[in-house]
Amino acid sequence: MTQILQLRNISKTFPGVLALQNISFDLDEGEVHCLCGENGAGKSTLIKILSGAYQPDEGGEILFDGRSVVLNPHLAMKMGIQTIYQEHIVFENLNITENIFTGSEISTRGILQKDEMRKRTVEVLKYLKSDLSPEMKMGELTSGEQKTVEIAKGLVFKRRVIILDEPTASFSAIEIENLLEIIRTIKNSGLGIIYISHHLEEVFKIGDRITVLRDGRKVSSYRFDGLTKTTLIKDMVGRDPSTFYRRESVPIGEVVFEARNVSGNGAKNISFVLRRGEILGIAGMTGSGRSELMNVLFGSARLDFGEILIHGKIVKHSTPKAAIKSKMCFITEDRQNTGLFLPQTIAQNVTIANLMNTKGFVARQTDDVRIGDGFVRRLGIKAKDSQTRVMNLSGGNQQKVVLAKWFNTNGEIFIFDEPTLGIDVGAKQEIYKVMVELLKEGKAIIMVSSDMPEVISMSDRVIVMKNGERMGELTGEEVSEENILTYSIGDKAI
Amino acid sequence: MNTEIAEQKRVVRGSLFQRHENLTVLAIFIGFVIIIVALQLMMGGGHRFPTFISPVNLLNILQQVGVPGIVAVGMTIVMISGGIDLSVGMLASLVSIVTATGISKWHLGVGASILAGIMTAVVLETVMGYIISRTKVEPFIITLGGMITFQGIALLLCNSREVIMRGELDFLKANLIRGAKDPVSGLNLIIPPYVLIFFVIALLGGLLLNYTKYGRRIYAVGTNPHAAYLAGINVRNMKLSVYVIMGFLVGIGAVMLLARVNTGIITLGQGLEIDSIAMVVIGGTALKGGKGNIVGTLIGVFFLGSIGNAMNMLRLPSEVQFVAKGLVVIIAVTAGDVSAKVSEFLSRRKEVHWRRTMGGEGRAGINKIVKSSQTR
Numbered sequence: 001m002t003q004i005l006q007l008r009n010i011s012k013t014f015p016g017v018l019a020l021q022n023i024s025f026d027l028d029e030g031e032v033h034c035l036c037g038e039n040g041a042g043k044s045t046l047i048k049i050l051s052g053a054y055q056p057d058e059g060g061e062i063l064f065d066g067r068s069v070v071l072n073p074h075l076a077m078k079m080g081i082q083t084i085y086q087e088h089i090v091f092e093n094l095n096i097t098e099n100i101f102t103g104s105e106i107s108t109r110g111i112l113q114k115d116e117m118r119k120r121t122v123e124v125l126k127y128l129k130s131d132l133s134p135e136m137k138m139g140e141l142t143s144g145e146q147k148t149v150e151i152a153k154g155l156v157f158k159r160r161v162i163i164l165d166e167p168t169a170s171f172s173a174i175e176i177e178n179l180l181e182i183i184r185t186i187k188n189s190g191l192g193i194i195y196i197s198h199h200l201e202e203v204f205k206i207g208d209r210i211t212v213l214r215d216g217r218k219v220s221s222y223r224f225d226g227l228t229k230t231t232l233i234k235d236m237v238g239r240d241p242s243t244f245y246r247r248e249s250v251p252i253g254e255v256v257f258e259a260r261n262v263s264g265n266g267a268k269n270i271s272f273v274l275r276r277g278e279i280l281g282i283a284g285m286t287g288s289g290r291s292e293l294m295n296v297l298f299g300s301a302r303l304d305f306g307e308i309l310i311h312g313k314i315v316k317h318s319t320p321k322a323a324i325k326s327k328m329c330f331i332t333e334d335r336q337n338t339g340l341f342l343p344q345t346i347a348q349n350v351t352i353a354n355l356m357n358t359k360g361f362v363a364r365q366t367d368d369v370r371i372g373d374g375f376v377r378r379l380g381i382k383a384k385d386s387q388t389r390v391m392n393l394s395g396g397n398q399q400k401v402v403l404a405k406w407f408n409t410n411g412e413i414f415i416f417d418e419p420t421l422g423i424d425v426g427a428k429q430e431i432y433k434v435m436v437e438l439l440k441e442g443k444a445i446i447m448v449s450s451d452m453p454e455v456i457s458m459s460d461r462v463i464v465m466k467n468g469e470r471m472g473e474l475t476g477e478e479v480s481e482e483n484i485l486t487y488s489i490g491d492k493a494i
Numbered sequence: 495m496n497t498e499i500a501e502q503k504r505v506v507r508g509s510l511f512q513r514h515e516n517l518t519v520l521a522i523f524i525g526f527v528i529i530i531v532a533l534q535l536m537m538g539g540g541h542r543f544p545t546f547i548s549p550v551n552l553l554n555i556l557q558q559v560g561v562p563g564i565v566a567v568g569m570t571i572v573m574i575s576g577g578i579d580l581s582v583g584m585l586a587s588l589v590s591i592v593t594a595t596g597i598s599k600w601h602l603g604v605g606a607s608i609l610a611g612i613m614t615a616v617v618l619e620t621v622m623g624y625i626i627s628r629t630k631v632e633p634f635i636i637t638l639g640g641m642i643t644f645q646g647i648a649l650l651l652c653n654s655r656e657v658i659m660r661g662e663l664d665f666l667k668a669n670l671i672r673g674a675k676d677p678v679s680g681l682n683l684i685i686p687p688y689v690l691i692f693f694v695i696a697l698l699g700g701l702l703l704n705y706t707k708y709g710r711r712i713y714a715v716g717t718n719p720h721a722a723y724l725a726g727i728n729v730r731n732m733k734l735s736v737y738v739i740m741g742f743l744v745g746i747g748a749v750m751l752l753a754r755v756n757t758g759i760i761t762l763g764q765g766l767e768i769d770s771i772a773m774v775v776i777g778g779t780a781l782k783g784g785k786g787n788i789v790g791t792l793i794g795v796f797f798l799g800s801i802g803n804a805m806n807m808l809r810l811p812s813e814v815q816f817v818a819k820g821l822v823v824i825i826a827v828t829a830g831d832v833s834a835k836v837s838e839f840l841s842r843r844k845e846v847h848w849r850r851t852m853g854g855e856g857r858a859g860i861n862k863i864v865k866s867s868q869t870r
Contacts, residue, residue, distance in 0.1 A: 300724055324726040338724055341717040343784060352714050353725035363707045405725070 002029050003066070004160055004192045005050075010060035012045055019045040020056075020216045027161060027192040032183065034203045035196045037213035037236055038485070039286055039450035043196050046213070047163055050194070051083040052076035080160035084150045086169055092139030097121045099138045100153045124152045128182050144175030151182060154191070162186070163194040168202060169287040180206050198285040200229050200489050212236055233489070237481035244457040245432055250277045250439040252460065257413050257444060258309040265301035267293035268468045274413065274446060277439045281459030281479075282448040284488045289468030290448045291333055294415050297446075298330040299323040310413070324353065329411035331402055333418040333448070339402040340390050347372030347386040349401050354408045375404035380430065396427025403434060414438060416447045420454060432458060452481055464488050515778055516790045518829045523797045526822075530804045537808075543678050546807045550676040553683055559799030560692040561747045563792075565766055566773040567699040568743035570791045573774055574703065575736045576716040576783030577626065577633040579619075581640035582744050582770060586763030588648040589615050589748035594657035594758025604662050612745030618644065619741025620734070627733035641767070648760055657758035666753035688750040695743065700788035712736065716783030772819065773798050776826040797822065
């Protein structure tokens, strides 16, 4: 077997973050090489380097067919490296043939050769044993079928390497089997495949080799003979405990919030209770349905089935407005798009959610400024005053504005979705302190997080989710990296 | 990385025009007035008072912009919420025909006819607002459809003819300051009630946007509807409400128009949507919503309204005023962006200069700045 691709000592630093450190990686013809690791282990960065989107730091080397290359997106494509991202980038109104050939149309003297393009599409679809017809509109296909089209594109242009990033997210069981079958087919035609997945079952079915990443480093690399899931999970965990934040413990009170068999928006039959003074962590891999569940609890997605109880009384939240009335707060994951009004001032952002709780029609600016300035001081938001526009703040300070907005509603049940995403270490600690302050005031917190040390150090209890289902609940000593990973990527039974 | 960018932005923010939103267009407007006055002085050899800024002419401009101004206030609110309304012109024509027909054909009486006209506008705008707020179809398209429909309804109602009245609405154009004379020309000064109504509506609109919870929520909905929804705002009803307000204001504006010409006719509101949108964008309101204010719109109203007048004063053919109006719109909306680019360029040059003189990271430091601004 000949080697197509080889990475030697690849590192990548972003300001303040070492995303990859001395990674070596290689790929043979006709091989499926899997990449595994927790969220944030460096898989995405590695793919972006291979697709030419990022340039690695100096000192590393990428060899393609034994020759050293400097990749950019155009060159990567030309040499035959195709990346298929989790999110489909397709032209929904164009048909399959047009999607495949957009940007690389076959034409003679400016006239499109439609028959030729159609013929090549048909050939490849047939080879993949797909029953799709080239005239079908891309927007009408399921995500499994769209993935097939993207793979077909790779074959039409005779690519050498295909990178699949979480290809089976939101797939049905049959679609997964179909995809694995297609991968076996193209593998036999000599392509090299890099396969990234949180689902160990798939990895074991399809992979020839596997490389485990952790915190930007390569931990191990195996062939699959005799390999067990337990070994892999052991490799993926193992952080130095001193990096964990130590939080004060707070006395835990009565149950304030309860979910009974909640289903909807992708969440399936979830039940849990939340007590005063407690942080309930919700762990799981990206795409495990955690944020979707939070939207159901907050009324911003439909509750199909089940009950939500606050202080023992059943509530029906059909809108966020109703949820806010029953003293819930939702700090969303994507603060810039769903949490903030970027062009507006801190004062305006802080007071917007509370407007409904204040009586009267008039909103006095002096009141806003007083409240805004109060939070700027209390939370240590780094800004001149509350008249600063939020878009001029850093990520950590923007997050504090989101918190201030919710504190100002006097909420009692807080949902934090990825509270410290994209925030530097110092600001992280400050946000943790604020969360503990909330607990001391008798509030309760549900915290969704993909940051493993954060889940472990902050949570009193942890629920692990996978594919929208609750896989298990961990308390006390059970809350460990190994247990969380076992539930979130492995089978329920291990 | 984030803090770095934040600091850079803070440097960029130093531009005077960016710190005070309405200053850019105000500066251009004042420049325009100065040019016209200067031209008039030159033409008159410096002996005659420039008629452009004579009290009688200023009041004249006010009478011309009163009605488009009322509609522009509504348009400002609609556009801040992230919408737009192309139907206002034809809706105004329809209202004028309904009111005129009510007075002279149906003999409903003046008050009832005015009420019927205004209610027509409110109901039709409510229907459009309902569709816009409950579906994902662009307001541009819905109101375009509304514009064509209203034109049809209006033509059907008047059998494609004009509806002439006998001056029943003259009380709306009575002179409030009868007897006052222009000290320059000796001509009579006129302030009709509808000019006052325009100022009252502008004042109320400004207060609504700035000092009420409702106003805050309009900005929130226009800036980021998703975040507004999650903050507990009923986004759909907010969107609906701005069109109801718009309908009310178009109704009032159309009655004023009718009072001026005494005839209900389909051409009455023609071009009103273009003029009012132009006034609002000159005033700095963003088409994508969330940004803008009534003061800016007022500047836009006076600016656009004075262009045609100024062209007359300079004895230029009336066709020229379209060119001038168009250029003003383009200049006013690009000026802010250009001034931001200039100040960004200057601040970067300053920083580069600073790094050079300080030694420090030298060329590498500059590259880093350039690179980090490119990655964003």
